[in-house]
Amino acid sequence: MPRPPLARRASSLLRRGAVRALSAPLEGGEVELRLRAAMALAGRQTTHPWRFALNELLLRHGVRSYVAKRTGRRIVLRHPMSDAWVVHEVLERGAYAPPPEVAAAVRGLGRPPRVLDLGAHVGTTTLLLLETWPDAxxxxVEPNPHNARLLRRMIELNDLGDRVDLREVAVGVAPGEVRIAGFSILSHVERDEFETTDLWPFLRRIHGEPQAADVPRIDAFDVLADADVVKLDIEGAEWEILADPRLRDAAPRAIVLEFHWQSCPGDDAATEAARLLREAGFETGPPFDEHDGVGMLWAWRPAA
Known part of the structure; x- marks a missing residue:
């Protein structure tokens, strides 16, 4: 029997309150507890929420596949912790929903958009981008071999081989080879800086010491040349791309950027990201989803 409207409303308000609380800035000893709770909550976005939640809460290690409720497509991820955070961020909070200016710019193309997912991880955002623009x-692009293996599996399970072109490379401002360190969403080009795993040591306790891999790097502007919309989330390697003068003449109509404090050339990552994008000819929306020196913003080319 369906629940009464008042009960449905109360349940909805409680869920929204939980999402807002778990999305607030993380401080002190509450970090691990809140992250684990957020990742368990992410299971609501799948057809097996309790199995998802228990795998997270009980720290069960392993690769699992789930059906996402909103798309009916399969996601593939590792438990526990980091992979589930992306489900929380992308599906539960809708972090990559485009603003009206971007939606209008894409409609103005008059054709299906070409989307570039830089830092595709295991493909959760890739699926959301396909939901947003079904004909895209x-x-x-994903350089971490372990992430790319799960991303390839997601593509196969959803029969998306003709829609999604996977490239297992890193991106920069020149071709070459780089060493990728870290695990899951924290994979990054190796550098001599503090990392999130240094600030939150419980991640190492749960995941163990992350393995590093040498991978080829391509010039990002070789793939930017064919893109209409770009999602850029490459854990601090974005700064050299944003500062490259070629960005002004690059093709993308819109960019959604996750900026990071690592390697930021200024004191405030949000301010610096908006400045560089405006210098490249983009208009920018307000930063959002900010926490611990990391955040997101949308940028788009002004209408002709």
Whole structure:
């Protein structure tokens, strides 16, 4: 029997309150507890929420596949912790929903958009981008071999081989080879800086010491040349791309950026990201989803 409207409303308000609380800035000893709770809550976005939640809360290690409620497509991830955070961020909080200016710019193309997913991880955002623009073609770039293996599996399970082109490379401002360190969403080009795993040591306790891998790097502007919409989340390696003068003449109509404090050339990552994008000819929306020196913003080319 369906629940009464008042009960449904109360349940909805409680869920929204939980999401807002778990999305607030993280401080002190509450970090691990709140992250684990957020990742368990992310299971609501799948058809097996309790199995998802228990795998997270009991710290069960392993690769699992789930059906996302909103798309009916399969996601593939590792428990516990980091992979589930992306489900929370992307599906539960809708972090990559485009603003009206971007939606209008894409409609103005008069054709299906070409989307570039830089830092595609295991493909959760890739699926959301396909939901947002169902006719889009996507180039998904992921340098971490372990992430890329799960991303390839997601593509196969959803029969998306003709829609999603996976490239297992890193991006920069020149071709070459780089060493990728870290695990899951914290994978990054190796550098001599503090990392999130240094600030939150419980991640190492749960995941163990992350393995590093040498991977090829391509010039990001070789793939930017064919993109209409770009999602850029490459854990601090974005700064050299944003500062490159070629960005002004690059093709993308819109960019959604996750900026990071690591390697930021200024004191405030949000301010610096908006400045560099405006210098490249983009208009920018307000930063959002900010926490611990990391955040997101949308940028778009002004209408002709």
């Amino acid at each position: 073609s996507i180039t998904a």
